[in-house]
Amino acid sequence: xxxxxxxxxxxxxxxxxxxxxxxDASPGMKVPARIYASEKLIREMDTAVFTQIINVTTLPxxxxxxxxMPDAHSGYGFPIGxxxxxxxxxxxxxPGGIGFDINCGVRLLSTSLTYNEVRPRIKELxxxxxxxxxxxxxxxGIVKLTDSQFDEAMVKGSKWALEHGFGTPSDxxxxxxxxxxxxxxxxxxxxxxxxxxxxxxxxxGSGNHYLEVQVARKGNIIDPATxxxxxxxxxxxxxxxxxxxxxxxxHQVATDYLQLFASQQKRFGYAxxxxxxxxxxxxxxxxxxxxxxxxxxxxxxxLNRQLIIHKTREILxxxxxxxxxxxxxxxxxxxxxxxxxxxxxVNGKEKILLIHRKGATRAFPPGSRDIxxxxxxxxxxxxxxxxxxxxxxxxxxTESGSPGLYTTVHGSGRVMSRHEAKRHFNGxxxxxxMESHGILIRTASFSGLAEEAGGAYKNMNDVVDSAEKAGLGxxxxxxxxxxxxxx
DNA sequence: ATGTTC
Numbered sequence: 001x002x003x004x005x006x007x008x009x010x011x012x013x014x015x016x017x018x019x020x021x022x023x024d025a026s027p028g029m030k031v032p033a034r035i036y037a038s039e040k041l042i043r044e045m046d047t048a049v050f051t052q053i054i055n056v057t058t059l060p061x062x063x064x065x066x067x068x069m070p071d072a073h074s075g076y077g078f079p080i081g082x083x084x085x086x087x088x089x090x091x092x093x094x095p096g097g098i099g100f101d102i103n104c105g106v107r108l109l110s111t112s113l114t115y116n117e118v119r120p121r122i123k124e125l126x127x128x129x130x131x132x133x134x135x136x137x138x139x140x141g142i143v144k145l146t147d148s149q150f151d152e153a154m155v156k157g158s159k160w161a162l163e164h165g166f167g168t169p170s171d172x173x174x175x176x177x178x179x180x181x182x183x184x185x186x187x188x189x190x191x192x193x194x195x196x197x198x199x200x201x202x203x204x205g206s207g208n209h210y211l212e213v214q215v216a217r218k219g220n221i222i223d224p225a226t227x228x229x230x231x232x233x234x235x236x237x238x239x240x241x242x243x244x245x246x247x248x249x250x251h252q253v254a255t256d257y258l259q260l261f262a263s264q265q266k267r268f269g270y271a272x273x274x275x276x277x278x279x280x281x282x283x284x285x286x287x288x289x290x291x292x293x294x295x296x297x298x299x300x301x302x303l304n305r306q307l308i309i310h311k312t313r314e315i316l317x318x319x320x321x322x323x324x325x326x327x328x329x330x331x332x333x334x335x336x337x338x339x340x341x342x343x344x345x346v347n348g349k350e351k352i353l354l355i356h357r358k359g360a361t362r363a364f365p366p367g368s369r370d371i372x373x374x375x376x377x378x379x380x381x382x383x384x385x386x387x388x389x390x391x392x393x394x395x396x397x398t399e400s401g402s403p404g405l406y407t408t409v410h411g412s413g414r415v416m417s418r419h420e421a422k423r424h425f426n427g428x429x430x431x432x433x434m435e436s437h438g439i440l441i442r443t444a445s446f447s448g449l450a451e452e453a454g455g456a457y458k459n460m461n462d463v464v465d466s467a468e469k470a471g472l473g474x475x476x477x478x479x480x481x482x483x484x485x486x487x
Numbered sequence: 488a489t490g491t492t493c
Contacts, residue, residue, distance in 0.1 A: 076488095101488040138490045196490075207488055251489045337488090418491095448491095 006050040011035070011042070017470035020065070021054060028058040028273065035068040036404060036470040041462055044415060048074035049081075055273045056084050061091015061282070063353055064346040067404060069360050070466035071413030071458060076100065077276030080359030083407050085344060086282065088354045092270075093287045094279035095261070095294075097356030099337035100254045102294055103301030104245030104359075105176075106383035106410075107309055107333040108394070110231035111316060112326055113238040115215045115482065121319060122213070126440045126483040128315050129211060133308055135204035135487040136444025138248075142202025142307045150198045154186045157299030158306040158333075166310040174372055175333035176362065179302040181340075185292035190256050193293070197249030197300055202307030206445065206487035208411070208452055209244040210388060211308065213483035220478045226378045226396055227477045230331050239479055240328075241392055242308050243385045244487075245337065246301035253297045257290040282354055291339070298338060305333055331394075332372075332381040336361045336410035344405055355405055363397035363408040363473045371397075382473050384464060385411045388441070388486065389434060389454025392479045393464045400471030408472040409464065412457035421456035422447055434484075443486040452486065 010025040014034075019042055021033040033053040035042060049072050056066040056078055063085045072081030077096025084097055118125060134140055143166075145153055153160040158179025161167045172179045204211060216237045221227045232239070246253075261278040265271070268281060280287035313328040320326055339356045346353070364371050364380040371380040379397035386392045390412060397406060416424065427446030430453055434441050443449045468475055 099488070104488070205488075206491080209488080245488075248489065255489085 006047045006054065008047065011050065017466055021050065023057065026054050029054060031057050031062050032065045033057050034065040035072070036466065036472060037070045038462065038466045041070050041458065041466055044458065045072060046074050049079045052077070052079045053082060055277060056082060058273055059084065059086065059092055059094065059277065059279065060270070061087040063087050063351070067407065069407065069409045070470070071409040071411055071463045073413050075358065077274060078358045081413060082358050083360045083405055084356045085346060085353040085405055086356065088282045088341060088352060091282055091354065092279035093282045093291055093339055093354060094277055094356065095254045095258050095290065096276050096278065097358055098294060098339050099358045100251045101245035101337055102250030102253060102297035103335045104337040105301060105305065105333060105335040106385050107242045107305045108331040108383050109240040109309055109312065109328055110331050111238045111240065111328050113320055113323060114234060115236040115238055117320065117323060118238050122440055122483055125213065125319060126442055126485065128319070129312065130442035130485045132311055132315060133204060133211060133485060134202070135485060137206045139203045141200045142311055145198045145201055147194070150194055151186045153201065153303055154189065154296035154299055155184050156180055157302040161303055161306040161310065167306050171306060171309065171330045174330040175302055176335055179306060179333065181295050181298045183292060184295035184299050186296055188289040188292035189253060189296050193249055193252035193256060196252050197247065200247040200249065201300070201304055202311065203247060203304065204244050204308065204485065204487045205247050206448055209487045211312065211485040212241045212388070212481050214239040214241055214392065214479035214481055216477055216479055220480065223474065223476045229374065229378050230381055230394065230476065231329055232477060240312055241383065241385065241479065242305055244304060244308065246297040247304060249300050250297035253293045257293065260286060294339065298335065302333065332383060334361055334381070334383050345402065357407055359410050360407045361410045363395065363401050363406050365397045365399040365401060365406060382408055384409055386460035387412050387454040387457035388452055388481060388484050390457065390460045391481055393460060394476040394479065395464065395467070395473040396476050398471065398474050401473060404472045409467045412460045412463055414456055415458050416456040418451040421451045421453055424455065425450040425453040439481050440483045441486060449486055
């Protein structure tokens with residue numbers, strides 16, 4: 001049992017949407033911890049979040065404050081919604097700061113369809129998507145890759161899909177890292193991870209992973225000019241959002257290296273407050289191997305989402321191809337579980353830092369060279385998946401996000417554990433209730449559905465509002481769910 | 488999140 005030494009009155013309020021735990025609050029803290037949240041959200045946070053972010057401030061090489069986003073809740077080692085900048089020369093890389101589902105992320109598609117055109121066939125659409133896109137625990141993938149294909153896919157990510165006819169160049173253009181991150185080395189990946197991964201490419205998985213059919217209602221477009229640049233330009237436009245990651249592959253990579261790192265803590269000279277923070281010096285062989293394997297998992301997750309959207313596009317063309325000028329375009333694909341080398345200004349100095357983001361979304365500002373050219377004036381699209389009942393949100397990165405390492409929320413954030421949610425909600429009743437609210441839902445598991453009930457999550461509007469007021473991005477539009485394929 | 492405890 002971990003000791004919970006945190007005392008809420010150690011948290012100092014800096015302004016309405018920012019709190020700080022000073023570096024002298026607890027022994028071993030190298031930097032302060034900062035929590036971006038409204039008073040309501042910080043009150044609702046489990047104290048384990050504060051203990052965990054204090055633990056993060058003790059990590060070797062941490063530079064600038066450790067951060068929590070407004071949707072933070074406790075996770076393995078780091079909180080989900082936790083962000084840490086680590087000096088790559090003197091510091092560590094920690095799988096617990098990235099998450100088991102490496103490159104869990106969100107892809108948003110815009111279609112040229114309006115809801116009026118889709119509504120008469122929504123049941124058929126949702127049924128076809130559910131039948132065609134594998135979902136649920138242990139599900140197989142849309143394609144099964146051979147060993148040599150998988151080796152190539154780990155390096156090429158979404159580019160592999162493009163080369164094999166599963167996508168368009170603009171899918172890659174509008175994906176973070178163009179769907180192919182550098183530094184992926186398959187030799188750092190275990191045979192077991194390969195075996196788990198090769199059969200799962202193009203599958204949703206379980207838990208909070210889903211494919212959602214959404215409608216952009218005119219009244220929910222907050223910033224029409226930016227929304228138009230993101231491809232939302234008609235009333236009641238149909239959008240598709242996908243939330244999934246690297247499946248069993250990333251999970252195995254994380255497990256392999258957590259075990260290795262845990263066995264080496266003494267040798268590395270680390271005595272961390274929580275064994276779940278097991279890490280390696282970034283510049284060590286072990287650290288570099290994990291970084292290489294993690295980059296493979298980042299690419300596999302990009303490829304996974306790419307195959308799912310390609311299948312979705314095919315289905316939309318089969319069903320609605322007679323609609324004049326049908327288009328299905330990637331608006332953006334963004335990660336929320338990664339560690340990436342980025343240039344940031346901390347304490348007035350520019351430096352390359354290893355940014356761990358766990359359940360936290362990159363939100364680069366206007367002018368950034370690392371976002372598609374057509375978004376340089378708006379800032380990077382940020383895709384925030386709400387709970388399946390509350391809808392989702394599109395934000396964009398802003399210059400005011402600099403103190404927050406250009407990072408923002410990733411979703412609503414749980415308030416109820418999965419176990420607790422299953423006691424509170426019944427999956428079949430929930431499905432009926434949602435259908436009565438105009439949300440058609442298909443699921444591989446009704447107990448899994450109950451775990452994802454809207455009531456198990458924080459209010460998405462609270463979370464997004466706090467992020468915006470804290471300067472961590474701007475709201476562009478909210479999207480209303482009408483159909484959901486849930487793992 | 489996860490072949491949901493190799």
